[in-house]
Amino acid sequence: MSSFFLAVGTLWQRELVRFYRQPSRVVGALAPPVLFWLLIGSGLGPSFRVPGATTGTSYLAWFFPGVVILILLFTAIFSEISIIEDRREGFLQGVLVAPVPRAAVVLGKVLGGTTLAMLQSALFLALGPAVGLTPSSPGALLVLAAVLFLLAFALTALAAAIAWWLDSTQGFHAIMNLFLVPMWLLAGTLFPAEGTPGWLGAVMRVNPLTYGVAALRRSLAPEGTAGPGFAVSLWVTGACAALAFGLATLVASRRPTR
Protein backbone atom coordinates (compact mmCIF):
# COMPACT_ATOMS: atom_id res chain seq x y z
CA MET A 1 0.00 0.00 0.00
CA SER A 2 2.79 2.40 0.83
CA SER A 3 4.33 1.86 -2.61
CA PHE A 4 0.94 2.76 -4.07
CA PHE A 5 0.97 6.13 -2.34
CA LEU A 6 4.67 6.64 -3.02
CA ALA A 7 3.82 6.43 -6.73
CA VAL A 8 0.77 8.69 -6.30
CA GLY A 9 2.87 11.21 -4.38
CA THR A 10 5.69 11.35 -6.87
CA LEU A 11 3.34 11.84 -9.83
CA TRP A 12 1.42 14.48 -7.86
CA GLN A 13 4.65 16.33 -7.15
CA ARG A 14 5.68 16.21 -10.80
CA GLU A 15 2.39 17.82 -11.86
CA LEU A 16 2.99 20.76 -9.55
CA VAL A 17 6.62 21.27 -10.50
CA ARG A 18 5.86 21.09 -14.21
CA PHE A 19 2.93 23.46 -13.99
CA TYR A 20 4.85 26.17 -12.23
CA ARG A 21 7.87 25.77 -14.52
CA GLN A 22 5.64 26.78 -17.40
CA PRO A 23 4.33 30.19 -16.35
CA SER A 24 2.14 30.47 -19.43
CA ARG A 25 -0.05 27.71 -18.01
CA VAL A 26 -0.50 29.55 -14.73
CA VAL A 27 -1.62 32.69 -16.54
CA GLY A 28 -3.57 30.77 -19.19
CA ALA A 29 -5.81 29.07 -16.65
CA LEU A 30 -6.35 32.15 -14.49
CA ALA A 31 -6.42 35.24 -16.71
CA PRO A 32 -9.27 34.40 -19.13
CA PRO A 33 -11.84 33.63 -16.41
CA VAL A 34 -10.94 36.80 -14.52
CA LEU A 35 -11.24 38.79 -17.74
CA PHE A 36 -14.65 37.21 -18.47
CA TRP A 37 -15.73 38.09 -14.98
CA LEU A 38 -14.80 41.75 -15.34
CA LEU A 39 -16.11 42.18 -18.91
CA ILE A 40 -19.30 40.10 -18.75
CA GLY A 41 -19.95 41.13 -15.18
CA SER A 42 -19.64 44.82 -15.95
CA GLY A 43 -21.53 44.55 -19.23
CA LEU A 44 -24.51 42.53 -18.00
CA GLY A 45 -24.58 43.98 -14.51
CA PRO A 46 -26.87 46.96 -15.15
CA SER A 47 -29.59 44.93 -16.89
CA PHE A 48 -29.44 41.84 -14.66
CA ARG A 49 -31.67 41.14 -11.67
CA VAL A 50 -31.12 38.01 -9.64
CA PRO A 51 -34.50 36.22 -9.62
CA GLY A 52 -36.06 36.05 -6.21
CA ALA A 53 -33.10 37.73 -4.57
CA THR A 54 -33.32 40.74 -2.40
CA THR A 55 -32.22 43.88 -4.15
CA GLY A 56 -28.58 44.74 -3.88
CA THR A 57 -27.02 41.50 -5.17
CA SER A 58 -24.77 42.75 -7.94
CA TYR A 59 -24.18 40.63 -11.04
CA LEU A 60 -20.44 40.70 -10.36
CA ALA A 61 -21.15 39.01 -7.03
CA TRP A 62 -23.69 36.60 -8.52
CA PHE A 63 -21.33 35.62 -11.37
CA PHE A 64 -18.38 35.20 -8.98
CA PRO A 65 -18.89 31.49 -8.12
CA GLY A 66 -19.33 30.71 -11.82
CA VAL A 67 -15.91 32.22 -12.48
CA VAL A 68 -14.41 30.12 -9.71
CA ILE A 69 -15.82 27.03 -11.46
CA LEU A 70 -14.40 28.24 -14.77
CA ILE A 71 -10.94 28.59 -13.20
CA LEU A 72 -11.25 25.06 -11.81
CA LEU A 73 -12.34 23.78 -15.19
CA PHE A 74 -9.59 25.52 -17.14
CA THR A 75 -6.90 24.42 -14.71
CA ALA A 76 -8.23 20.87 -14.81
CA ILE A 77 -8.08 20.92 -18.61
CA PHE A 78 -4.63 22.49 -18.73
CA SER A 79 -3.21 19.98 -16.28
CA GLU A 80 -4.81 16.81 -17.66
CA ILE A 81 -4.14 17.66 -21.30
CA SER A 82 -0.56 16.85 -20.28
CA ILE A 83 -1.53 13.16 -20.34
CA ILE A 84 -1.67 13.47 -24.12
CA GLU A 85 1.62 15.38 -24.15
CA ASP A 86 3.23 12.82 -21.82
CA ARG A 87 2.21 10.09 -24.21
CA ARG A 88 3.54 11.98 -27.23
CA GLU A 89 6.75 13.12 -25.56
CA GLY A 90 7.36 9.69 -24.10
CA PHE A 91 7.32 10.18 -20.32
CA LEU A 92 4.17 8.10 -20.00
CA GLN A 93 5.65 4.96 -21.58
CA GLY A 94 8.14 4.73 -18.71
CA VAL A 95 5.41 5.17 -16.11
CA LEU A 96 3.21 2.53 -17.70
CA VAL A 97 5.86 -0.21 -17.60
CA ALA A 98 6.65 0.54 -13.94
CA PRO A 99 5.18 -1.89 -11.39
CA VAL A 100 2.43 0.55 -10.45
CA PRO A 101 -1.34 0.02 -10.75
CA ARG A 102 -3.08 2.28 -13.26
CA ALA A 103 -5.30 3.61 -10.46
CA ALA A 104 -2.17 5.05 -8.81
CA VAL A 105 -1.06 6.68 -12.04
CA VAL A 106 -4.50 8.24 -12.55
CA LEU A 107 -4.81 9.28 -8.92
CA GLY A 108 -1.42 11.00 -8.94
CA LYS A 109 -2.30 12.93 -12.07
CA VAL A 110 -5.78 13.85 -10.85
CA LEU A 111 -4.66 14.91 -7.38
CA GLY A 112 -1.95 17.03 -9.01
CA GLY A 113 -4.53 18.77 -11.18
CA THR A 114 -6.90 19.09 -8.23
CA THR A 115 -4.25 20.79 -6.12
CA LEU A 116 -3.38 23.19 -8.92
CA ALA A 117 -7.03 24.02 -9.53
CA MET A 118 -7.58 24.72 -5.83
CA LEU A 119 -4.50 26.93 -5.62
CA GLN A 120 -5.49 28.88 -8.75
CA SER A 121 -9.05 29.38 -7.56
CA ALA A 122 -7.79 30.45 -4.13
CA LEU A 123 -5.99 33.34 -5.81
CA PHE A 124 -9.27 34.46 -7.32
CA LEU A 125 -11.29 33.79 -4.17
CA ALA A 126 -9.08 36.32 -2.42
CA LEU A 127 -10.99 38.92 -4.47
CA GLY A 128 -14.27 37.75 -2.90
CA PRO A 129 -14.43 40.40 -0.19
CA ALA A 130 -14.44 43.07 -2.92
CA VAL A 131 -17.92 41.89 -3.94
CA GLY A 132 -19.07 41.02 -0.44
CA LEU A 133 -18.29 37.29 -0.54
CA THR A 134 -16.33 36.28 2.53
CA PRO A 135 -16.63 33.03 4.45
CA SER A 136 -18.14 34.12 7.76
CA SER A 137 -16.08 31.83 10.04
CA PRO A 138 -13.13 29.42 10.01
CA GLY A 139 -15.70 26.65 9.83
CA ALA A 140 -17.23 28.18 6.73
CA LEU A 141 -13.77 28.45 5.22
CA LEU A 142 -13.24 24.72 5.82
CA VAL A 143 -16.58 23.92 4.21
CA LEU A 144 -15.59 26.09 1.24
CA ALA A 145 -12.25 24.26 0.94
CA ALA A 146 -14.00 20.89 1.04
CA VAL A 147 -16.49 21.94 -1.64
CA LEU A 148 -13.66 23.27 -3.80
CA PHE A 149 -11.79 19.99 -3.40
CA LEU A 150 -14.76 17.91 -4.47
CA LEU A 151 -15.44 20.15 -7.45
CA ALA A 152 -11.79 20.33 -8.51
CA PHE A 153 -11.38 16.56 -8.17
CA ALA A 154 -14.53 15.84 -10.17
CA LEU A 155 -13.60 18.21 -12.99
CA THR A 156 -9.96 17.06 -13.10
CA ALA A 157 -10.96 13.40 -13.15
CA LEU A 158 -13.41 14.13 -15.98
CA ALA A 159 -10.66 15.91 -17.93
CA ALA A 160 -8.33 12.97 -17.20
CA ALA A 161 -10.85 10.44 -18.53
CA ILE A 162 -11.15 12.46 -21.74
CA ALA A 163 -7.38 12.86 -22.07
CA TRP A 164 -6.70 9.12 -21.56
CA TRP A 165 -9.22 8.35 -24.22
CA LEU A 166 -7.98 10.83 -26.86
CA ASP A 167 -4.83 10.88 -28.96
CA SER A 168 -4.49 14.55 -29.85
CA THR A 169 -4.68 17.87 -28.05
CA GLN A 170 -6.79 19.16 -30.95
CA GLY A 171 -9.37 16.52 -30.11
CA PHE A 172 -9.30 17.70 -26.54
CA HIS A 173 -9.94 21.30 -27.59
CA ALA A 174 -12.91 20.16 -29.65
CA ILE A 175 -14.37 18.30 -26.65
CA MET A 176 -13.70 21.31 -24.49
CA ASN A 177 -15.63 23.63 -26.79
CA LEU A 178 -18.48 21.26 -27.58
CA PHE A 179 -18.94 19.62 -24.21
CA LEU A 180 -17.05 21.15 -21.29
CA VAL A 181 -17.74 24.84 -21.92
CA PRO A 182 -21.48 24.27 -22.61
CA MET A 183 -21.60 22.15 -19.47
CA TRP A 184 -20.24 25.14 -17.59
CA LEU A 185 -22.61 27.59 -19.33
CA LEU A 186 -25.66 25.51 -18.44
CA ALA A 187 -24.85 25.01 -14.78
CA GLY A 188 -26.34 28.22 -13.42
CA THR A 189 -23.03 30.01 -13.71
CA LEU A 190 -23.72 32.76 -16.23
CA PHE A 191 -27.50 32.90 -15.79
CA PRO A 192 -29.84 31.20 -13.33
CA ALA A 193 -32.12 28.32 -14.26
CA GLU A 194 -35.15 30.25 -13.05
CA GLY A 195 -36.94 32.01 -15.90
CA THR A 196 -35.20 30.10 -18.71
CA PRO A 197 -37.32 28.32 -21.36
CA GLY A 198 -38.57 24.92 -20.19
CA TRP A 199 -36.20 22.74 -22.22
CA LEU A 200 -33.15 24.73 -21.13
CA GLY A 201 -34.22 24.58 -17.51
CA ALA A 202 -34.56 20.81 -17.86
CA VAL A 203 -31.06 20.49 -19.28
CA MET A 204 -29.73 22.59 -16.45
CA ARG A 205 -31.47 20.46 -13.86
CA VAL A 206 -29.90 17.25 -15.14
CA ASN A 207 -26.45 18.83 -15.56
CA PRO A 208 -24.48 17.53 -12.56
CA LEU A 209 -22.33 20.65 -12.54
CA THR A 210 -25.46 22.66 -11.64
CA TYR A 211 -25.26 20.97 -8.25
CA GLY A 212 -21.58 21.74 -7.91
CA VAL A 213 -22.25 25.38 -8.62
CA ALA A 214 -25.09 25.41 -6.10
CA ALA A 215 -22.82 23.84 -3.46
CA LEU A 216 -20.19 26.49 -4.09
CA ARG A 217 -22.77 29.30 -4.07
CA ARG A 218 -24.16 28.15 -0.77
CA SER A 219 -20.75 27.79 0.83
CA LEU A 220 -19.90 31.36 -0.24
CA ALA A 221 -23.24 32.98 0.60
CA PRO A 222 -25.46 30.71 2.67
CA GLU A 223 -28.59 32.80 2.44
CA GLY A 224 -30.84 33.91 -0.37
CA THR A 225 -29.61 31.37 -2.93
CA ALA A 226 -32.03 29.65 -5.29
CA GLY A 227 -31.47 26.21 -6.81
CA PRO A 228 -30.73 22.78 -5.33
CA GLY A 229 -30.09 22.41 -1.60
CA PHE A 230 -26.64 22.07 -0.04
CA ALA A 231 -26.83 18.41 0.99
CA VAL A 232 -28.10 17.11 -2.33
CA SER A 233 -25.54 19.28 -4.14
CA LEU A 234 -22.70 17.79 -2.12
CA TRP A 235 -23.94 14.26 -2.73
CA VAL A 236 -24.24 14.76 -6.47
CA THR A 237 -20.81 16.39 -6.69
CA GLY A 238 -19.18 13.69 -4.59
CA ALA A 239 -20.81 10.94 -6.62
CA CYS A 240 -19.66 12.59 -9.85
CA ALA A 241 -16.11 12.86 -8.51
CA ALA A 242 -16.07 9.12 -7.72
CA LEU A 243 -17.68 8.25 -11.03
CA ALA A 244 -15.27 10.39 -13.07
CA PHE A 245 -12.30 8.88 -11.25
CA GLY A 246 -13.59 5.37 -11.86
CA LEU A 247 -14.11 6.20 -15.52
CA ALA A 248 -10.61 7.65 -15.89
CA THR A 249 -9.06 4.57 -14.26
CA LEU A 250 -11.12 2.29 -16.48
CA VAL A 251 -10.07 4.13 -19.65
CA ALA A 252 -6.43 4.14 -18.51
CA SER A 253 -6.48 0.41 -17.76
CA ARG A 254 -8.10 -0.52 -21.04
CA ARG A 255 -5.77 1.56 -23.12
CA PRO A 256 -2.62 -0.01 -24.52
CA THR A 257 0.47 2.00 -23.73
CA ARG A 258 0.47 4.01 -26.90
Next chain:
Amino acid sequence: MHADGPGLSPEAVRLRDLRHRFGEREALAGITLDVPAGELLALLGPNGSGKTTLFRILSTSLLPGAGSATVFGADVVRDSARARRAMGVVFQAPSLDRKLTAAENLRHQGRLYGLRGRALEERIATALGRMGLADRAGERVERLSGGMARRVELAKGLLHRPRLLLLDEPTSGLDPAARREFWTYFDALRRESGATAVVTTHLMEEADRADRIALMDEGRLVALGPPAALTAEIGGDVITLETGRPEELAAAIAARLGCQAAVVERAVRIEIPRGHELVPRLMEAFGDDIRGLVLGKPTLDDVFVRRTGHHFHAGDAS
Protein backbone atom coordinates in the same frame (compact mmCIF):
# COMPACT_ATOMS: atom_id res chain seq x y z
CA MET B 1 10.03 -13.22 -5.15
CA HIS B 2 11.78 -16.52 -5.71
CA ALA B 3 12.34 -16.43 -9.42
CA ASP B 4 15.43 -18.59 -9.01
CA GLY B 5 13.69 -21.10 -6.81
CA PRO B 6 13.65 -24.80 -7.63
CA GLY B 7 11.44 -25.88 -10.49
CA LEU B 8 11.54 -22.52 -12.21
CA SER B 9 13.32 -21.86 -15.44
CA PRO B 10 16.85 -20.54 -15.21
CA GLU B 11 16.18 -18.50 -18.34
CA ALA B 12 15.93 -14.76 -18.04
CA VAL B 13 13.52 -14.65 -20.95
CA ARG B 14 11.42 -17.48 -22.32
CA LEU B 15 9.28 -16.99 -25.42
CA ARG B 16 6.93 -19.68 -26.68
CA ASP B 17 5.29 -19.33 -30.08
CA LEU B 18 4.74 -15.62 -29.56
CA ARG B 19 2.40 -14.10 -32.15
CA HIS B 20 0.89 -10.73 -32.81
CA ARG B 21 -1.16 -9.09 -35.57
CA PHE B 22 -1.86 -5.47 -36.36
CA GLY B 23 -5.04 -5.82 -38.39
CA GLU B 24 -4.09 -7.77 -41.50
CA ARG B 25 -0.37 -7.53 -40.93
CA GLU B 26 1.31 -10.33 -39.03
CA ALA B 27 3.98 -8.56 -36.99
CA LEU B 28 5.11 -11.67 -35.08
CA ALA B 29 4.58 -15.04 -36.71
CA GLY B 30 5.49 -17.37 -33.85
CA ILE B 31 8.72 -16.69 -32.00
CA THR B 32 10.21 -19.31 -29.68
CA LEU B 33 13.38 -18.26 -27.93
CA ASP B 34 15.22 -18.63 -24.61
CA VAL B 35 17.67 -16.11 -23.23
CA PRO B 36 19.87 -17.55 -20.46
CA ALA B 37 20.61 -15.33 -17.47
CA GLY B 38 23.64 -13.13 -17.97
CA GLU B 39 23.52 -13.11 -21.76
CA LEU B 40 23.57 -10.10 -24.04
CA LEU B 41 21.18 -10.90 -26.87
CA ALA B 42 20.77 -8.65 -29.89
CA LEU B 43 17.47 -8.71 -31.75
CA LEU B 44 18.66 -7.75 -35.21
CA GLY B 45 16.30 -7.06 -38.05
CA PRO B 46 15.33 -4.45 -40.61
CA ASN B 47 12.47 -2.04 -39.95
CA GLY B 48 9.20 -3.91 -39.89
CA SER B 49 10.83 -7.21 -38.96
CA GLY B 50 8.88 -7.41 -35.69
CA LYS B 51 11.68 -6.72 -33.24
CA THR B 52 10.01 -3.64 -31.77
CA THR B 53 6.72 -5.51 -31.43
CA LEU B 54 8.62 -8.20 -29.55
CA PHE B 55 10.23 -5.53 -27.36
CA ARG B 56 6.85 -3.99 -26.58
CA ILE B 57 5.34 -7.33 -25.58
CA LEU B 58 8.31 -8.14 -23.36
CA SER B 59 8.21 -4.71 -21.73
CA THR B 60 4.47 -5.22 -20.98
CA SER B 61 3.52 -2.29 -23.22
CA LEU B 62 1.56 -4.49 -25.57
CA LEU B 63 -0.50 -7.63 -24.98
CA PRO B 64 0.56 -10.53 -27.21
CA GLY B 65 -1.99 -11.93 -29.64
CA ALA B 66 -1.02 -15.51 -28.77
CA GLY B 67 1.79 -17.48 -27.18
CA SER B 68 3.61 -16.70 -23.96
CA ALA B 69 6.51 -14.63 -22.71
CA THR B 70 8.07 -14.88 -19.26
CA VAL B 71 10.77 -12.83 -17.57
CA PHE B 72 12.60 -14.76 -14.84
CA GLY B 73 9.58 -17.03 -14.59
CA ALA B 74 7.02 -14.22 -14.39
CA ASP B 75 4.48 -14.19 -17.21
CA VAL B 76 4.34 -10.71 -18.76
CA VAL B 77 0.55 -10.85 -19.03
CA ARG B 78 -0.66 -12.75 -15.96
CA ASP B 79 2.10 -11.70 -13.59
CA SER B 80 3.02 -8.36 -15.09
CA ALA B 81 3.77 -6.62 -11.79
CA ARG B 82 6.54 -9.13 -10.98
CA ALA B 83 7.84 -9.11 -14.55
CA ARG B 84 7.96 -5.31 -14.46
CA ARG B 85 9.98 -5.24 -11.26
CA ALA B 86 12.54 -7.56 -12.81
CA MET B 87 13.00 -5.35 -15.87
CA GLY B 88 14.67 -2.06 -16.65
CA VAL B 89 13.37 -0.61 -19.89
CA VAL B 90 15.09 1.87 -22.19
CA PHE B 91 12.77 3.00 -24.96
CA GLN B 92 13.74 4.13 -28.41
CA ALA B 93 11.73 7.34 -27.98
CA PRO B 94 12.89 9.52 -25.10
CA SER B 95 11.01 8.85 -21.86
CA LEU B 96 12.46 11.68 -19.81
CA ASP B 97 10.49 14.72 -18.72
CA ARG B 98 12.42 17.52 -20.40
CA LYS B 99 11.14 20.14 -17.99
CA LEU B 100 12.68 18.28 -15.07
CA THR B 101 16.34 17.90 -14.18
CA ALA B 102 18.25 14.66 -14.67
CA ALA B 103 18.13 13.95 -10.93
CA GLU B 104 14.41 14.77 -10.68
CA ASN B 105 13.67 12.35 -13.50
CA LEU B 106 15.57 9.61 -11.70
CA ARG B 107 13.88 10.45 -8.39
CA HIS B 108 10.42 9.96 -9.90
CA GLN B 109 11.57 6.76 -11.56
CA GLY B 110 12.97 5.41 -8.29
CA ARG B 111 9.76 6.09 -6.39
CA LEU B 112 7.68 4.37 -9.06
CA TYR B 113 9.83 1.32 -8.27
CA GLY B 114 9.34 1.69 -4.53
CA LEU B 115 12.66 3.36 -3.68
CA ARG B 116 12.77 6.37 -1.40
CA GLY B 117 14.76 8.57 0.94
CA ARG B 118 18.50 8.40 1.40
CA ALA B 119 18.85 5.05 -0.34
CA LEU B 120 17.23 6.54 -3.42
CA GLU B 121 19.41 9.67 -3.35
CA GLU B 122 22.52 7.52 -3.10
CA ARG B 123 21.47 5.44 -6.07
CA ILE B 124 20.75 8.53 -8.13
CA ALA B 125 24.18 9.95 -7.36
CA THR B 126 25.85 6.63 -8.17
CA ALA B 127 23.89 6.10 -11.38
CA LEU B 128 24.62 9.60 -12.70
CA GLY B 129 28.24 9.29 -11.63
CA ARG B 130 28.68 6.04 -13.55
CA MET B 131 27.24 7.70 -16.62
CA GLY B 132 29.73 10.55 -16.31
CA LEU B 133 26.94 12.98 -15.50
CA ALA B 134 27.61 13.77 -11.84
CA ASP B 135 28.01 17.47 -12.59
CA ARG B 136 24.83 17.58 -14.70
CA ALA B 137 22.42 16.21 -12.08
CA GLY B 138 20.75 19.57 -11.56
CA GLU B 139 20.48 20.40 -15.24
CA ARG B 140 17.10 20.25 -16.97
CA VAL B 141 17.02 17.47 -19.54
CA GLU B 142 16.08 19.91 -22.32
CA ARG B 143 19.53 21.49 -21.90
CA LEU B 144 21.48 18.21 -22.20
CA SER B 145 22.99 16.95 -25.45
CA GLY B 146 21.41 13.97 -27.21
CA GLY B 147 24.17 11.65 -26.03
CA MET B 148 23.89 12.79 -22.43
CA ALA B 149 20.10 12.44 -22.48
CA ARG B 150 20.47 8.86 -23.72
CA ARG B 151 22.82 8.13 -20.84
CA VAL B 152 20.26 9.54 -18.40
CA GLU B 153 17.76 7.14 -19.98
CA LEU B 154 20.17 4.29 -19.34
CA ALA B 155 20.69 5.43 -15.74
CA LYS B 156 16.91 5.59 -15.38
CA GLY B 157 16.44 2.05 -16.66
CA LEU B 158 19.14 0.73 -14.33
CA LEU B 159 18.16 2.62 -11.19
CA HIS B 160 16.20 -0.17 -9.52
CA ARG B 161 18.94 -2.71 -10.40
CA PRO B 162 16.86 -4.86 -12.71
CA ARG B 163 17.94 -8.39 -13.55
CA LEU B 164 16.93 -7.89 -17.17
CA LEU B 165 17.67 -4.80 -19.23
CA LEU B 166 15.49 -4.24 -22.27
CA LEU B 167 16.72 -1.69 -24.75
CA ASP B 168 14.95 -0.69 -27.96
CA GLU B 169 17.34 0.84 -30.51
CA PRO B 170 19.06 2.65 -27.66
CA THR B 171 21.50 4.59 -29.84
CA SER B 172 19.13 5.73 -32.55
CA GLY B 173 19.63 9.39 -33.36
CA LEU B 174 23.16 9.47 -31.93
CA ASP B 175 26.26 10.27 -33.94
CA PRO B 176 28.94 7.55 -34.13
CA ALA B 177 31.06 9.08 -31.35
CA ALA B 178 28.12 9.34 -28.94
CA ARG B 179 27.09 5.84 -29.93
CA ARG B 180 30.51 4.40 -29.06
CA GLU B 181 30.45 6.29 -25.78
CA PHE B 182 27.02 4.89 -24.94
CA TRP B 183 28.22 1.31 -25.45
CA THR B 184 31.34 1.92 -23.39
CA TYR B 185 29.16 2.95 -20.43
CA PHE B 186 26.76 0.12 -21.12
CA ASP B 187 29.52 -2.51 -21.12
CA ALA B 188 30.98 -1.24 -17.86
CA LEU B 189 27.56 -1.37 -16.22
CA ARG B 190 26.81 -4.85 -17.40
CA ARG B 191 30.17 -6.14 -16.24
CA GLU B 192 29.41 -4.77 -12.81
CA SER B 193 25.79 -5.85 -12.47
CA GLY B 194 25.87 -9.08 -14.45
CA ALA B 195 22.40 -8.22 -15.74
CA THR B 196 20.91 -9.99 -18.71
CA ALA B 197 20.26 -7.67 -21.63
CA VAL B 198 18.07 -7.82 -24.71
CA VAL B 199 18.81 -5.09 -27.23
CA THR B 200 16.97 -4.46 -30.47
CA THR B 201 18.95 -2.90 -33.28
CA HIS B 202 18.99 -2.56 -37.02
CA LEU B 203 22.75 -1.91 -37.02
CA MET B 204 24.83 -4.98 -37.76
CA GLU B 205 27.94 -3.55 -36.13
CA GLU B 206 25.97 -3.12 -32.89
CA ALA B 207 24.64 -6.67 -33.04
CA ASP B 208 28.21 -7.91 -33.48
CA ARG B 209 28.88 -6.91 -29.86
CA ALA B 210 26.30 -9.36 -28.50
CA ASP B 211 26.83 -12.88 -27.11
CA ARG B 212 24.14 -14.11 -29.47
CA ILE B 213 22.16 -12.59 -32.30
CA ALA B 214 18.54 -13.34 -33.01
CA LEU B 215 18.09 -12.41 -36.64
CA MET B 216 14.52 -11.43 -37.48
CA ASP B 217 12.65 -10.92 -40.72
CA GLU B 218 8.93 -10.48 -41.34
CA GLY B 219 7.97 -11.54 -37.85
CA ARG B 220 10.08 -14.70 -37.87
CA LEU B 221 13.32 -15.75 -36.27
CA VAL B 222 15.54 -16.56 -39.26
CA ALA B 223 18.80 -17.27 -37.44
CA LEU B 224 20.05 -17.53 -33.88
CA GLY B 225 23.58 -17.88 -32.62
CA PRO B 226 26.84 -16.17 -31.70
CA PRO B 227 27.91 -13.66 -34.39
CA ALA B 228 31.01 -15.66 -35.35
CA ALA B 229 29.06 -18.93 -35.64
CA LEU B 230 26.44 -17.29 -37.83
CA THR B 231 28.95 -15.98 -40.32
CA ALA B 232 31.03 -19.19 -40.12
CA GLU B 233 28.10 -21.27 -41.38
CA ILE B 234 28.50 -19.61 -44.78
CA GLY B 235 31.97 -21.11 -44.98
CA GLY B 236 34.65 -19.50 -47.09
CA ASP B 237 33.99 -16.38 -49.09
CA VAL B 238 31.23 -14.50 -50.80
CA ILE B 239 31.61 -13.21 -54.34
CA THR B 240 29.14 -10.65 -55.64
CA LEU B 241 29.02 -9.86 -59.35
CA GLU B 242 27.47 -6.78 -60.84
CA THR B 243 26.02 -7.41 -64.25
CA GLY B 244 23.33 -6.33 -66.67
CA ARG B 245 21.90 -9.83 -67.11
CA PRO B 246 22.03 -11.55 -63.71
CA GLU B 247 19.79 -14.55 -64.50
CA GLU B 248 21.70 -15.54 -67.61
CA LEU B 249 25.05 -15.06 -65.93
CA ALA B 250 24.07 -17.12 -62.88
CA ALA B 251 22.86 -19.95 -65.09
CA ALA B 252 26.01 -19.86 -67.21
CA ILE B 253 28.29 -19.89 -64.14
CA ALA B 254 26.45 -22.87 -62.71
CA ALA B 255 26.66 -24.71 -66.01
CA ARG B 256 30.28 -23.98 -66.93
CA LEU B 257 32.04 -23.68 -63.56
CA GLY B 258 29.81 -26.02 -61.61
CA CYS B 259 29.29 -23.78 -58.60
CA GLN B 260 26.09 -22.52 -56.99
CA ALA B 261 25.24 -18.99 -58.13
CA ALA B 262 22.15 -17.16 -56.92
CA VAL B 263 20.53 -13.93 -58.03
CA VAL B 264 19.92 -11.53 -55.18
CA GLU B 265 18.50 -8.14 -55.99
CA ARG B 266 19.85 -7.88 -59.55
CA ALA B 267 23.32 -9.17 -58.61
CA VAL B 268 24.87 -12.62 -58.83
CA ARG B 269 26.02 -14.06 -55.54
CA ILE B 270 28.32 -17.04 -55.02
CA GLU B 271 29.19 -18.58 -51.66
CA ILE B 272 32.35 -20.62 -52.03
CA PRO B 273 35.43 -21.67 -50.03
CA ARG B 274 38.72 -20.23 -51.35
CA GLY B 275 36.90 -17.65 -53.41
CA HIS B 276 40.10 -16.02 -54.62
CA GLU B 277 40.76 -19.08 -56.78
CA LEU B 278 37.45 -18.66 -58.56
CA VAL B 279 37.94 -14.97 -59.38
CA PRO B 280 40.38 -15.34 -62.30
CA ARG B 281 38.28 -18.13 -63.79
CA LEU B 282 35.16 -15.97 -63.57
CA MET B 283 36.88 -13.04 -65.22
CA GLU B 284 38.32 -15.22 -67.95
CA ALA B 285 35.03 -16.90 -68.80
CA PHE B 286 32.57 -14.03 -68.29
CA GLY B 287 34.70 -10.90 -68.21
CA ASP B 288 32.53 -9.20 -70.81
CA ASP B 289 29.36 -9.61 -68.75
CA ILE B 290 30.83 -8.60 -65.39
CA ARG B 291 30.74 -4.93 -64.59
CA GLY B 292 32.02 -5.27 -61.06
CA LEU B 293 33.24 -7.98 -58.69
CA VAL B 294 33.46 -7.99 -54.89
CA LEU B 295 35.19 -10.74 -52.97
CA GLY B 296 34.62 -10.69 -49.24
CA LYS B 297 34.40 -12.61 -45.98
CA PRO B 298 30.80 -13.39 -45.03
CA THR B 299 29.00 -10.76 -42.97
CA LEU B 300 25.74 -10.84 -41.06
CA ASP B 301 24.16 -9.46 -44.21
CA ASP B 302 25.30 -12.59 -46.05
CA VAL B 303 23.71 -14.72 -43.34
CA PHE B 304 20.55 -12.70 -43.78
CA VAL B 305 20.62 -13.12 -47.55
CA ARG B 306 21.10 -16.86 -47.26
CA ARG B 307 18.16 -17.19 -44.86
CA THR B 308 15.72 -14.79 -46.47
CA GLY B 309 16.73 -14.39 -50.10
CA HIS B 310 17.06 -10.65 -49.83
CA HIS B 311 19.47 -8.12 -48.40
CA PHE B 312 19.17 -6.79 -44.90
CA HIS B 313 18.16 -3.27 -45.85
CA ALA B 314 15.76 -4.29 -48.58
CA GLY B 315 12.98 -4.30 -46.00
CA ASP B 316 13.57 -0.73 -44.90
CA ALA B 317 10.79 0.68 -47.03
CA SER B 318 8.11 -1.26 -45.19
